[in-house]
Amino acid sequence: MRGAELTSVEEVLDRVRKELAEGRLPVEIFNSPVVFAAEQERLFRRAWLFLAHDSEIPEPGDYVLRNLAGNSVIVVRDEQGTVRCLLNMCRHRGNQVCKAAMGNASHFRCSYHGWTYANDGRLIGVPHIRTVYDGRLRRSDWNLLEVRTESYQGLIFGCLDPGAPDLEEYLGGFQFYLDIYLRPGPGGTEVYAPPNQWVTETDWKICAENFAGDGYHTPVAHQFGFQLGYYASSASTHSQGYAVHFPHRGHGIGLGRTPGMTPFFGYPDEVVQGMAEALSPAQLELFKETRTAVSTVFPNLSLLIQPFSVTPGEPGVRFCTMRLWQPIGVGRMQMLSWCLVPKDAPEAYKAEAYRAYTLAFGHGGMFEQDDFDNWSRVTAMAGNPAAQELSFPYLMGLEREPIADFPGPGVAVTPYMTETNFRNMWQTWLEYLERP
Numbered sequence: 001m002r003g004a005e006l007t008s009v010e011e012v013l014d015r016v017r018k019e020l021a022e023g024r025l026p027v028e029i030f031n032s033p034v035v036f037a038a039e040q041e042r043l044f045r046r047a048w049l050f051l052a053h054d055s056e057i058p059e060p061g062d063y064v065l066r067n068l069a070g071n072s073v074i075v076v077r078d079e080q081g082t083v084r085c086l087l088n089m090c091r092h093r094g095n096q097v098c099k100a101a102m103g104n105a106s107h108f109r110c111s112y113h114g115w116t117y118a119n120d121g122r123l124i125g126v127p128h129i130r131t132v133y134d135g136r137l138r139r140s141d142w143n144l145l146e147v148r149t150e151s152y153q154g155l156i157f158g159c160l161d162p163g164a165p166d167l168e169e170y171l172g173g174f175q176f177y178l179d180i181y182l183r184p185g186p187g188g189t190e191v192y193a194p195p196n197q198w199v200t201e202t203d204w205k206i207c208a209e210n211f212a213g214d215g216y217h218t219p220v221a222h223q224f225g226f227q228l229g230y231y232a233s234s235a236s237t238h239s240q241g242y243a244v245h246f247p248h249r250g251h252g253i254g255l256g257r258t259p260g261m262t263p264f265f266g267y268p269d270e271v272v273q274g275m276a277e278a279l280s281p282a283q284l285e286l287f288k289e290t291r292t293a294v295s296t297v298f299p300n301l302s303l304l305i306q307p308f309s310v311t312p313g314e315p316g317v318r319f320c321t322m323r324l325w326q327p328i329g330v331g332r333m334q335m336l337s338w339c340l341v342p343k344d345a346p347e348a349y350k351a352e353a354y355r356a357y358t359l360a361f362g363h364g365g366m367f368e369q370d371d372f373d374n375w376s377r378v379t380a381m382a383g384n385p386a387a388q389e390l391s392f393p394y395l396m397g398l399e400r401e402p403i404a405d406f407p408g409p410g411v412a413v414t415p416y417m418t419e420t421n422f423r424n425m426w427q428t429w430l431e432y433l434e435r436p
């Protein structure tokens, strides 16, 4: 047996390249110090990473603190309405300039020596500047560091790589599927409440993979949800539907269908009407018979729409959750989980959707607990010395031909239960990590 700490990341990546081509993945990529370090450097500093939803900071001065690839950042709407991502660190001696997780501020004033920044990041106040700096300190040289941001349909992303392509190219056509979550009406979406947050001993990749379309686990891991009548699908038909991926971009979506289901069930009429106005005929055609839409925007943002019965046995209420799987250490992550609701929907539906989300996917949610119990055990097992030479099979759908006339972009296969999206996610992960 090899000790994980003695293996270089290049050796690990060599193994991944060889095995992935044959439909296997080395277990040693999970819960690994060398892989964690390489991911931080080569993936998270290069990719577009999710920061916040527009509706979390609607007014000038509104801000939230977030973690961008290990950096504490302030995502703020400045007085002109521009969204900015500022490094939360005073340029004088490095103190955190903003300490509250969310709020509204025209200025950020450092609690150490009092340097004060406008909410657009400009240094505008330096105590005793005339008497102690003798004209040597030019304020404009010491603004808060700003990170590149772009947004799509209310989702604000940041990227630490100035040479990375723009967000539109990064998403590369996945917008067609993102609209299913983000355009349930002409007004788009809003967060119902601040995100649920917790820390868990889980490798982020397990979660990102699961949400790229793991329909296989649902009838097993969440069997009590089925049996108790909270979830309108049956194990016998659960495999039906599609999996779509975007080569070299890593994004993937699973579209689970229930044969004969009432189109758009679980939404009130107002939302169905809103979707008819906001979505294209091709999007509507695909979505009307979709029971579950579960996806990962590479690397670590996921979205899910599914029905969940607040009262067992009833067909269920559609809710949408968005979640960020943020690595904060080896086999350890910070979880942020939001509920998105259609902005124009009736308030009563928004409240009901949030109730369904909370029961299923809030931090104490039934499905959430099922998943994280499994995922943290997988993480722990992957750290066992005996696991370092093992591999997992990724053989489902290995030679499956794509659907030729699929209505949406990307590479689509059927059924919904497959590992095609996952192989693509791992291939993209490998491509990032192999770039020195």
Ligand SMILES: [Fe+2]
Binding pocket: 217, 218, 221, 222, 367, 371
């Ligand atoms: Fe799950």
